[in-house]
Amino acid sequence: MGEEKKRTAREIIENYDGPAVRIMEVCGTHTHEIFRLGIRKLLPPQVELISGPGCPVCVTPVGFIDEAVWLALEKNVTICTFGDLVRVPGTKMSLAGAREKGAKIRIVYSPADAEKYALEHLEEQVVFLSVGFETTTPAECLSVKQAKKDELSNYSLLMANKAMPQAYEALKGSADVFLYPGHVNAITGTELCEHLTEEGVSGVVAGFTAKELLTALAVSLVKFQEGKPFFVNCYPRVVKPEGSREAQQLTEEMTEACDSEWRGLGVIPRSGVCLKKEWSDFDARKKYNIPPIQGKANPACRCGDVLQGKCKPSDCKVFGKVCTPQHPVGACMVSNEGACSAYYAYGDNTSATRG
Amino acid sequence: MSSLKDKTVTMAHGAGGRQTSELIDQIFAAHFANPDLTADDAAVLTPPAGKMAVSTDGFIVSPAFFPGGNIGKLSICGTVNDLACMGAKPLYLTCAFVIEEGFPMEKLEEIASAMEKTAAEAGVHIVSGDTKVAGKGQVDGVFITTTGMGQIEDGVKVGGTLAQPGDAIIVTGDVGRHGCTILLAREDFGIEADVTSDCAPLWKTVEAVMNTTHDLHVIRDATRGGVGTVLYEIAGQSNVGIRLDAASVPVAPEVRGVCGMLGLEPLYLACEGRMVIMAPKDEAEKIVETLRQCPYSKDAAIIGEVTADQPGKVVMTTEIGTQALLPQPGGELLPRIC
Amino acid sequence: MCVGLSAKVVKISEGTAVVDAGGAKRKVSAQLLEDLEPGDYVMVHAGVAIAKITDEDDDETDQLMEELL
Numbered sequence: 011m012g013e014e015k016k017r018t019a020r021e022i023i024e025n026y027d028g029p030a031v032r033i034m035e036v037c038g039t040h041t042h043e044i045f046r047l048g049i050r051k052l053l054p055p056q057v058e059l060i061s062g063p064g065c066p067v068c069v070t071p072v073g074f075i076d077e078a079v080w081l082a083l084e085k086n087v088t089i090c091t092f093g094d095l096v097r098v099p100g101t102k103m104s105l106a107g108a109r110e111k112g113a114k115i116r117i118v119y120s121p122a123d124a125e126k127y128a129l130e131h132l133e134e135q136v137v138f139l140s141v142g143f144e145t146t147t148p149a150e151c152l153s154v155k156q157a158k159k160d161e162l163s164n165y166s167l168l169m170a171n172k173a174m175p176q177a178y179e180a181l182k183g184s185a186d187v188f189l190y191p192g193h194v195n196a197i198t199g200t201e202l203c204e205h206l207t208e209e210g211v212s213g214v215v216a217g218f219t220a221k222e223l224l225t226a227l228a229v230s231l232v233k234f235q236e237g238k239p240f241f242v243n244c245y246p247r248v249v250k251p252e253g254s255r256e257a258q259q260l261t262e263e264m265t266e267a268c269d270s271e272w273r274g275l276g277v278i279p280r281s282g283v284c285l286k287k288e289w290s291d292f293d294a295r296k297k298y299n300i301p302p303i304q305g306k307a308n309p310a311c312r313c314g315d316v317l318q319g320k321c322k323p324s325d326c327k328v329f330g331k332v333c334t335p336q337h338p339v340g341a342c343m344v345s346n347e348g349a350c351s352a353y354y355a356y357g358d359n360t361s362a363t364r365g
Numbered sequence: 366m367s368s369l370k371d372k373t374v375t376m377a378h379g380a381g382g383r384q385t386s387e388l389i390d391q392i393f394a395a396h397f398a399n400p401d402l403t404a405d406d407a408a409v410l411t412p413p414a415g416k417m418a419v420s421t422d423g424f425i426v427s428p429a430f431f432p433g434g435n436i437g438k439l440s441i442c443g444t445v446n447d448l449a450c451m452g453a454k455p456l457y458l459t460c461a462f463v464i465e466e467g468f469p470m471e472k473l474e475e476i477a478s479a480m481e482k483t484a485a486e487a488g489v490h491i492v493s494g495d496t497k498v499a500g501k502g503q504v505d506g507v508f509i510t511t512t513g514m515g516q517i518e519d520g521v522k523v524g525g526t527l528a529q530p531g532d533a534i535i536v537t538g539d540v541g542r543h544g545c546t547i548l549l550a551r552e553d554f555g556i557e558a559d560v561t562s563d564c565a566p567l568w569k570t571v572e573a574v575m576n577t578t579h580d581l582h583v584i585r586d587a588t589r590g591g592v593g594t595v596l597y598e599i600a601g602q603s604n605v606g607i608r609l610d611a612a613s614v615p616v617a618p619e620v621r622g623v624c625g626m627l628g629l630e631p632l633y634l635a636c637e638g639r640m641v642i643m644a645p646k647d648e649a650e651k652i653v654e655t656l657r658q659c660p661y662s663k664d665a666a667i668i669g670e671v672t673a674d675q676p677g678k679v680v681m682t683t684e685i686g687t688q689a690l691l692p693q694p695g696g697e698l699l700p701r702i703c
Numbered sequence: 704m705c706v707g708l709s710a711k712v713v714k715i716s717e718g719t720a721v722v723d724a725g726g727a728k729r730k731v732s733a734q735l736l737e738d739l740e741p742g743d744y745v746m747v748h749a750g751v752a753i754a755k756i757t758d759e760d761d762d763e764t765d766q767l768m769e770e771l772l
Contacts, residue, residue, distance in 0.1 A: 557727070557728045559726060625724050
C-alpha cells in the first residue's frame with residue numbers, strides 16, 4: 011500500500027480495474043461540470059456515469075409552465091423567473107413565446123430581486139416562479155417573509171419546489187453509487203445519506219471543482235471495490251454533518267410537504283414543498299384561482315426516461331434533430347444542466363458512447 | 366448655436382421642414398463636417414482603385430450610454446471593424462438615425478460627438494445621413510444604422526473559408542467585456558463590477574498586423590455571440606477543427622466573477638473591439654508582438670490552433686488536460702441559477 | 704442542481720452582506736448565517752449566503768486522499 015499512497019485521484023480513476031459500476035450524479039451542476047471538464051474521457055469503460063434528476067428545470071412538469079403562461083397572459087401578471095425556465099416548452103408555448111404575445115417576463119438573479127421589483131412596482135401583480143430543491147427553497151421563503159414585512163399584496167410564488175429524500179427512494183435501484191448534490195447537503199446535512207447507507211445505498215457528497223469531483227469519484231471507486239455500503243462527505247469545506255440549522259428552521263416554519271409531479275418520474279407523494287396555510291396570501295395558485303391544468307408534453311420527447319437513466323439522450327428519436335438547444339422539445343434540452351443539453355453541447359462520440 | 370439644454374427631439378424634427386434642417390445643422394453637420402459630406406440627396410465620391418468592401422450594420426443597445434462608450438461610438442466601430450476584417454481600409458460611411466420622440470438633444474449631441482471622434486480615429490469620412498423620428502415608445506431611445514465602404518489593400522485575401530490546419534488562433538485582447546458591461550449597465554441583476562466596454566475602432570490595429578505580414582487567413586471581429594461563436598462559424602465555414610486552450614484565453618477577473626455569479630460563459634459574451642485572427646503558426650509570434658504594441662490589443666494572445674480532425678467542432682483543452690467540446694452557443698444568453 | 708458561487712464577504716449590515724468574487728460585487732442575504740465577518744468566505748446560491756466555507760479545495764481533497772489510501 012506504500013506505493014499506492016502516492017497515487018492521485020486521477021490515477022485511481024484512470025486505472026480502475028474493478029467490477030462494473032454505475033455512478034449517478036444526482037445534481038445537474040455536477041453533470042454540467044463533469045462534461046465541461048472532460049472527466050468522462052478519463053473513465054475506463056466499466057465505469058458508467060448516469061445523469062440524475064437533479065435539475066429543477068428538467069423535472070418541472072409541462073403543466074407548471076402552462077400555469078405561468080396562463081398567469082402572464084390571462085391575468086396580466088408580471089412573471090419573475092430564473093433565466094433557465096424561459097425557454098422550457100409548455101403545452102402550447104414557452105414563457106419566451108408568451109413574451110412575444112406581450113407577456114411581461116423578467117429574468118432575475120434571486121427571489122429577493124423579484125420581491126424588490128414588486129415593492130418598486132406596486133401597480134403590477136408580480137409572481138415569482140419558485141422552483142428548486144432544498145438549496146433554493148430558503149431563498150424563496152426569505153422573499154415571502156420580506157414581502158410580508160413590506161406589506162406587499164402584489165407578490166406571490168408559483169411553487170414547484172421539491173425535496174430530495176423521496177426522490178432517492180424512487181431512484182434507489184438505478185445506480186450503485188450516488189454523487190450527492192453538495193449544495194443540497196450544505197442545507198440538509200448528511201444524516202439522510204448516512205441513513206441510506208444503512209439501507210445499502212452508497213454515495214459520496216461531492217463538490218464542484220475539478221479536484222473535488224475527481225476526488226469524489228476516486229473515493230467512490232476505491233470504496234466500491236471494498237464491497238460494503240459506504241458514505242463519505244467529500245465536500246467538508248462546505249457541507250457540515252448538521253447542515254444549515256437556520257435554513258432548515260426557516261423551511262420548516264413556512265412550508266409543508268405536498269405531493270408533487272416530477273417530469274418523467276410522475277407524482278411522488280410528499281416530495282413537493284408548498285407554503286403553509288398562514289402564508290397562503292403569497293401562494294399564487296390560491297391567490298389567482300389557477301384552474302387545474304393538465305400539461306401535455308410532446309409525445310416523442312423521452313426526457314422522462316432520460317431523467318431516470320432508462321435511456322441516453324442519443325436514444326431519443328428527436329434528440330439533435332427536431333430537438334436542439336435552439337428549438338428544445340423537452341426541458342432536458344433547455345437547461346444548461348439538462349442531460350440532453352449537456353450531451354448535445356459536449357456530445358462528441360467518445361462521451362456519447364460512454365454516457 | 367443655440368443651447369441644446371433641456372431641448373428634446375420632437376416629431377417636427379422628423380417632418381422634413383425647417384426643424385429637420387435645424388437638427389441636422391446643429392448636431393449632425395456640426396460634428397460630421399468633412400469635404401465629402403453632402404447636403405444633397407447622395408454623396409458623390411471617387412471610387413478607390415482595386416477592390417472595395419461594403420458592410421452595413423444596425424445598432425440597438427440598451428442602455429445607449431455605457432461605461433466605455435455609447436451607441437454612437439459603437440455604430441462607427443462596428444462597421445469600421447467589419448471592413449477591417451476583410452483587410453479593407455475604411456473610407457466612407459453613411460448613417461441613418463431613428464430617434465424616439467422626446468429624446469434629449471444633449472444626449473443626441475453626445476452621440477454625434479462620439480461618432481465624430483471615433484470616425485476621425487478610424488480615418489473614415491461620414492458622407493451621407495438620414496434622420497427619422499418615431500413616436501414615443503416605438504423605438505427605445507435611438508437606433509443607428511451605418512454602412513461603410515473601404516478599400517481592400519493590394520495582396521490581401523482573408524475570409525472565413527480560408528482557415529487552414531496548422532494555423533494559430535490569436536485573439537487581440539481579453540474577451541467578453543462589452544457584453545458584461547451592458548449586462549451590468551442594465552442593472553437587472555444588482556451586480557457591481559469595474560468593467561468597461563472594449564468598444565474600439567480596429568482598422569489601425571489590423572493595418573499594423575498587415576504591415577507585419579500578408580500571410581493571414583482569417584480576421585473576424587467577435588461581436589454578438591462572442592469569440593466562441595466566431596470559432597464555431599469559422600470551423601463550419603472552413604470545414605476545419607479548432608483546438609482551444611481554455612487557460613490561455615484572456616478574461617478579466619471581474620468578467621469572470623460576473624460570469625460566475627450568473628452562470629455565463631465569457632467566450633459567448635459580446636466584444637466590440639476584439640478580433641480573432643488565424644494565420645500560419647510561423648507568423649503567429651510576430652503578429653502577437655505587433656498587436657501588443659497597439660493600444661487596443663495589449664493583451665493579445667495565442668489561444669489555440671486549427672486542426673484537420675473533428676471538422677466543424679471547437680475542442681477545448683480543459684484545466685485538467687482533457688479534451689472537451691466547447692458547448693455550442695444556445696441562442697439568447699440567459700443567466701441561470703441551476 | 705444549484706449553481707453555487709464562493710465569494711468573499713466584504714461588508715456586513717443588518718442581515719445582508721456584500722460579497723466579492725473576482726471584483727464582481729453583489730449584496731446577498733446573510734440571514735441564514737450568524738456571526739459573519741468581513742473576510743469570511745461564503746457559498747452563495749440565488750442571492751443567499753448558504754454556508755460559511757473555506758475558499759481553497761486543496762487541503763480538503765489532500766486530506767480525503769490521505770485518508771482513502
